[in-house]
Amino acid sequence: MKYISTRGKVAPIGFIDMFLMGLGEDGGLIVPETIPNVTADQLKAWSKLSYQDLMLEVFSLFTNDEIPEQDLRKLIQDSYAGFTSPDVLPLTTLNDSLHVLELFHGPTFAFKDVALQFMGNLYAYVAKKQNKVINILGATSGDTGASAISSVRGKEGIQICILHPNGKVSRVQELQMTTVQDDNVLNLSVNGNFDDCQQIIKELFADIPFKTKYHLRAINSINFVRILAQSVYYFYAYLQLPEKLRADGVNFSIPTGNFGNIFSGYLAKKMGVPIKQLVLATNENNILERFINEGVYKPEGFRSTHSPSMDIQIASNFERYLYYFCGEDAIAVSERMERFKAEGQLIFTSEEISRIQQDMTAYSVSNEExxxxxxxxxxxxxxxxxxxxxxxxxxxxxxxxxxDGAFVSLATAHPAKFDEAIRLIGIEQTFPERIQELFDKPQRQVVVENAKAEIATQLEGFYRVTQ
Structure with missing residues (x-):
């Protein structure tokens, strides 16, 4: 298995090199050269596996044996040892057709833990094996930052800097990031929105001399390992359902803002999971719904919502989907992305809209709804x-x-992380102890302007001091 860029200008690389590269050095996103096919017989053989053993099977299709099986198994076991559910991701049945896959039983109570606990351990593993310094740089709309910090805090050979939009994450999300006192953690609170943070991250990764000098590594969903780790729970949810319910295929409803969670489902479907519908759920920042329903990919006015982790206009993983939509034609992808950069929008034909809607459907949810x-x-x-x-x-x-058929809706965060919204309807909840104790801890963060140069200066000082 080799890995290439959606824009076609990265020579095929192996699994570890792909993991370390993160964003393609040509500005594209990394994808596998071919997608492995999992047969119905393989799925049946996997049906009784634990989540950890299932992840081992899926990842083994992609790692080229670059990580010995014993090491990979330990990385996976260590990554989920801190989850509070023995099933890791329990499946709760609400009625005959609707099931909820709870992805929030990790250390920071959000679905990001499923991938990022593993990625943090994998970065530590690579740093030790290769005797390398690894500086992780990421942007968050709330949950990624807390989970990424949790996964690498205090680990030797790793520094992490996370950008988050100042005042635009929930109080618990902010505290989960900024109460961490480890010296290998830097929180930058940016006067802007998530898209501003994400754009600066992309520009810094595209600055190859800067990226190389400071050993920058990605933990956002621009890193394909994050996507691959998330794809595992589509396999798991399908296999956890009673055989009679999954016989004709399963449908998924997926809250998404950066297109990563639904793209992981799309990848699982292309690998062979019998998925009928992928329903993309957005909030009032509904660029992705308009793309699917109207064929217009165009950012519009930013709106603050009760679901801030989805308050995203420019979806990083859109380009990965575009690559497969364009028949894996890197030249066509590059042309469309250049057009988007120049014109601020992409328009799809009626025939193309029909093709998109064969892959997924979408629905925008108002604050009131x-x-x-x-x-x-x-x-x-x-x-x-x-x-x-x-x-x-x-x-x-x-x-x-x-x-028709069973529906699995993804529960992406514990309700305690968003108590501000829940209190609006008069519901009081008891916080888990690990969240309650955050309110008494001191915070450490740096408020910065939305400017690449100012953030680069912060990074230079941080990495110089901590290396």
Whole structure:
């Protein structure tokens, strides 16, 4: 298995080199040269595996034996040892057709832990094996930062800097990042929104001399290992359902902002998981819904919502989907991305819209509908959803349940992380101890302007001091 760029100007590389490169050095995103096919017989053989053993099987299709099996198994076991559920990702049945896959039982109570706990351990493994300094740089709309910091705090040979939009994450998300006192952690609070943070990250990774000098590595979903790790839970959810429910295929409803979570499902489907519908749930920042329903990919005015981790206009993983949509034609991808850069939008034909809608459907959830869904499911099932997970359920109701078969909606965060929204409808909840204790801890962060030069200066000082 070799890895290439969606823009075609990165020579085929191996698994570890792909992991370390993160963003392609030509500005594209890294994808596998070919996607492995998992047969129905293989799926059947995997049906009784634990989550950890299933992940080992899936990753083994991609690693080229660059990580010995014993080492890979230990990395996986260590990554999920801190999850509070013995199933890692329990599947909760709400009614005959709707099931909720709970992805929030990791250290920071968000789905990002599923991939990032593993990636943090993998970075530490590579740093030790190759005797390298690894400086992780990422942007977050809330959950990625906390999870990434949790995965590498205090680890030898690794520094991490996370950019988050100042005042545009939940209080718990902010505290999970900024109360960490380890010297290998730097939090930059940017006066802007997530897209501003993400753009600066892309520019810094595209600055090859800067990236090389400071050994920059990616932990955002621009890193394909993050996508691959997330694809595993689509296999797992499918296999956890009773055989009679999955016989005709399974549908998924997926809260998403950066297109990574749904692209992971798209990858699982291309690998062979019998997925019928992929329903993309957005909030009022609905560029992805308009892309799927109208064929227009164009950022519009930013709106603050009750689901801030999805308050994203420019979706990094859109380019990965575009690559497969264009028949793996890197030249066509490059041309479209250059057009998007020049014109600020991409327009798709009616024929192309039909093709897109064969891959996925979409539904945009308003702030009001989000809160109504939380209230409704609390009343009917005594099940408390966080606002992002509620968007997934609302999309299942609004766009997804027109199809046949079982539906799995992804619950991406614990409701305690977004208590501000839940209190708006009069619901009081008890915080887990690990969240409650955050409110008494001192914070450490640096507020910066939305400027690449200012952030580069912060990084130079941080990496110089900590190396």
């Amino acid at each position: 989000c809160l109504e869904t939380i209230q409704s499911y609390k009343n009917e099932f005594d099940y408390l959803l966080d606002p992002h997970s509620a968007c997934g359920i609302a999309a299942y109701k609004g766009a997804g349940n027109k199809g």
